Amino acid sequence: xxxxxxxxxxxxxxxxLTSVITYYLVSNEYRELSVKTVKALESFLIKQKEQELKxxxxxxxxxxxxxxxxxxxxxxxxxxxxxxxxxxxxxNGDDGYFFIYDVHGNNVVHPxxxxxxxxxxxxxxxxxxxxxxxxxxxxxxxxxxxYRYNWSKPSEGQQSEKMGYSTMIERWDWMxxxxxxxxxxxxxxxxxxxxxxRHINRTKKIILVVALSSIFFIFIFxxxxxxxxxxxxxxxxxxxxxxxIDVQEEENRHISRELHDGIIQILVSIKYSLEATRLSxxxxxxxxPEPLTHAEKNLTFxxxxxxxxxxxxxxxxxxxxxxxxxxxxxxxDFSKRTGVEIQVxxxxxxxxxxxxxxxxxxxxxxxxxxxxxxxxxxxxVIISLSIQxxxxxxxxxxxxKGFDIQNNNTSYEGIGLRNLAERVQYHxxxxxxxxxxKGTLITVKIPTASFVNHFNEATIRTKNDDR
Amino acid sequence: xIDNNNSKISVMLVDDHPxxxxxxxxxxxxxxxIEIVGATDDGxxxxxxxxxxxxxxxxxxxxxxxxxxxxxxxIISEQLPDTRVLIFSMHDRPxxxxxxxDAGASGYVLKDTSSEEVYFxxxxxxxxxxxxxxxxxxxxxxxxMKADNEKLTTREQVILxxxxxxxxxxxxxxxxxxxxxxxxxxRRNIKTKLKIETLxxxxxxxxxxxxxxKNK
Numbered sequence: 001x002x003x004x005x006x007x008x009x010x011x012x013x014x015x016x017l018t019s020v021i022t023y024y025l026v027s028n029e030y031r032e033l034s035v036k037t038v039k040a041l042e043s044f045l046i047k048q049k050e051q052e053l054k055x056x057x058x059x060x061x062x063x064x065x066x067x068x069x070x071x072x073x074x075x076x077x078x079x080x081x082x083x084x085x086x087x088x089x090x091x092n093g094d095d096g097y098f099f100i101y102d103v104h105g106n107n108v109v110h111p112x113x114x115x116x117x118x119x120x121x122x123x124x125x126x127x128x129x130x131x132x133x134x135x136x137x138x139x140x141x142x143x144x145x146x147y148r149y150n151w152s153k154p155s156e157g158q159q160s161e162k163m164g165y166s167t168m169i170e171r172w173d174w175m176x177x178x179x180x181x182x183x184x185x186x187x188x189x190x191x192x193x194x195x196x197x198r199h200i201n202r203t204k205k206i207i208l209v210v211a212l213s214s215i216f217f218i219f220i221f222x223x224x225x226x227x228x229x230x231x232x233x234x235x236x237x238x239x240x241x242x243x244x245i246d247v248q249e250e251e252n253r254h255i256s257r258e259l260h261d262g263i264i265q266i267l268v269s270i271k272y273s274l275e276a277t278r279l280s281x282x283x284x285x286x287x288x289p290e291p292l293t294h295a296e297k298n299l300t301f302x303x304x305x306x307x308x309x310x311x312x313x314x315x316x317x318x319x320x321x322x323x324x325x326x327x328x329x330x331x332x333d334f335s336k337r338t339g340v341e342i343q344v345x346x347x348x349x350x351x352x353x354x355x356x357x358x359x360x361x362x363x364x365x366x367x368x369x370x371x372x373x374x375x376x377x378x379x380x381v382i383i384s385l386s387i388q389x390x391x392x393x394x395x396x397x398x399x400x401k402g403f404d405i406q407n408n409n410t411s412y413e414g415i416g417l418r419n420l421a422e423r424v425q426y427h428x429x430x431x432x433x434x435x436x437x438k439g440t441l442i443t444v445k446i447p448t449a450s451f452v453n454h455f456n457e458a459t460i461r462t463k464n465d466d467r
Numbered sequence: 468x469i470d471n472n473n474s475k476i477s478v479m480l481v482d483d484h485p486x487x488x489x490x491x492x493x494x495x496x497x498x499x500x501i502e503i504v505g506a507t508d509d510g511x512x513x514x515x516x517x518x519x520x521x522x523x524x525x526x527x528x529x530x531x532x533x534x535x536x537x538x539x540x541x542i543i544s545e546q547l548p549d550t551r552v553l554i555f556s557m558h559d560r561p562x563x564x565x566x567x568x569d570a571g572a573s574g575y576v577l578k579d580t581s582s583e584e585v586y587f588x589x590x591x592x593x594x595x596x597x598x599x600x601x602x603x604x605x606x607x608x609x610x611x612m613k614a615d616n617e618k619l620t621t622r623e624q625v626i627l628x629x630x631x632x633x634x635x636x637x638x639x640x641x642x643x644x645x646x647x648x649x650x651x652x653x654r655r656n657i658k659t660k661l662k663i664e665t666l667x668x669x670x671x672x673x674x675x676x677x678x679x680x681k682n683k
Contacts, residue, residue: 264578265486265578276490276493280497303557303579317563325562348618350618350621351621389675453678453679
């Protein structure tokens with residue numbers, strides 16, 4: 001795994017981790033906050049309702065207190081009037097009303113359920129089984145308190161939780177009470193809760209989107225960086241491998257030269273020493289010893305071998321006489337070896353090219369001829385080297401059976417040709433293959449600018465320096 | 468040509484390898500009608516030494532560090548028409564032989580032939596004949612040389628480069644230390660080989676082929 005890719009994974013991991021933590025913290029925080037908020041809101045609303053109930057009750061009481069007669073015997077008459085007034089004191093539409101029971105649970109006033117009036121409800125229980133009337137009376141006797149129970153809501157005709165407040169009308173031992181239905185409060189609380197939940201969800205979504213888009217961008221960025229890195233690395237590898245080939249060629253050239261101009265020359269000098277020995281023996285009229293003949297024969301063989309190796313490593317023709325002569329030389333060898341007719345066209349000038357271009361083009365010809373010999377079944381080959389319009393052009397054309405360039409990438413000649421193509425491109429040239437069933441044409445072009453003035457620098461300057 | 472003194476053939480060796488020089492000298496020392504008058508180890512130096520010694524025959528190696536034997540042969544035969552050059556080389560490719568002949572060499576002997584053959588070759592070229600090693604002759608018969616009438620020699624190319632760079636024949640002659648007439652002869656040859664008539668065309672040709680730079 002390359003470094004940028006590893007960094008990429010670290011970054012993505014970081015984003016995911018951050019998102020998860022943020023998500024967890026935010027949703028937790030929100031939940032806590034919502035619980036607190038809803039609770040606070042609930043207690044606030046309840047308090048408000050309680051205050052309301054107390055206020056209504058105190059208004060109700062105030063409105064009837066002044067009617068108490070001074071003479072107790074008139075009480076019964078006044079009771080009826082008070083009951084009437086209380087019965088008509090309504091608020092909040094259908095759901096706000098007052099009710100009155102005496103301390104024994106007998107109903108005195110109930111505007112919404114008139115059938116209860118006059119009857120005892122001491123043992124009345126709500127749907128939870130609570131003794132409602134008894135509790136209301138007890139609260140009233142304690143001086144007034146709140147009590148939650150289930151009661152039928154007039155506007156809806158259904159059981160609903162009601163918060164009741166009851167207190168005493170001391171004079172007549174009546175318990176007066178009123179209440180609010182809490183479903184409104186709960187509805188409001190629910191709405192608040194929902195609102196908060198919506199917020200939480202939205203925040204979660206935002207976190208998710210941010211995280212995903214971050215990951216996406218990291219990947220895009222990472223891949224872009226990776227791609228350019230890869231391209232750069234490939235370029236570097238290519239350049240490096242070309243340089244390795246340069247070094248190899250140079251090394252080959254060097255060793256070949258060493259063999260040819262060093263070792264062989266030494267062998268030749270030994271040969272002449274042996275010959276001088278022979279001539280000297282002859283002069284003294286002595287018999288020529290057998291081992292000397294052997295030595296001379298073996299030495300000749302050694303010289304031939306070293307020469308063969310040297311030529312194989314790097315043809316000296318290329319260095320001494322230039323590219324077109326070297327091409328002619330291998331062309332002639334090829335023709336002799338394979339019987340394929342071969343023609344070479346070349347420019348009138350010589351030694352125009354620096355060594356590396358010489359060697360590259362020579363290798364192209366060499367490799368192509370090898371391919372032709374192995375696969376093409378060609379009858380004739382035309383090699384042409386020409387210089388025109390700022391380009392040196394080498395073409396090798398055969399009339400063989402051709403090959404599929406695309407499908408041949410993995411085969412031997414594919415690799416060989418691709419290497420040569422890379423090599424040519426490395427030297428700022430162009431490489432082109434066309435192949436059909438009628439034959440193959442390989443074209444290599446090198447810009448004249450790559451070798452302009454090379455001849456003068458190599459030939460004339462050397463000579464001038466020498467004078 | 469055969470020397471006046473004792474009718475000995477004067478021979479100069481040009482070979483960058485002292486051991487080969489020594490070996491060959493030792494062998495040739497057994498032949499009374501040959502005298503080694505000098506030796507040098509490079510083509511570039513060979514010219515001045517040959518001008519000074521005026522040998523009958525120069526035995527010339529091909530691969531040498533500064534100037535190869537073929538280019539040196541061309542200059543020597545241009546300037547010392549009486550001196551014969553016998554190429555003495557390890558190279559056995561026909562292209563070398565052809566280039567050597569184009570450059571004006573009278574013979575070509577391989578280094579791995581016997582000293583007797585070198586001796587015979589020296590005698591032959593000194594008489595004005597040609598001589599090739601038997602293996603070279605065989606090779607020449609097997610690979611008949613097509614006349615290479617269109618290819619410029621190195622010397623011609625040097626002169627073309629100078630002329631195309633704007634030097635007059637006189638200036639070229641001075642620069643290369645040769646006669647005005649020689650330069651002119653070269654120019655004629657160049658024009659014939661390239662099938663070119665005018666100086667302007669010569670310049671364009673040299674530029675197009677990357678021989679000289681455009682703005683020169």
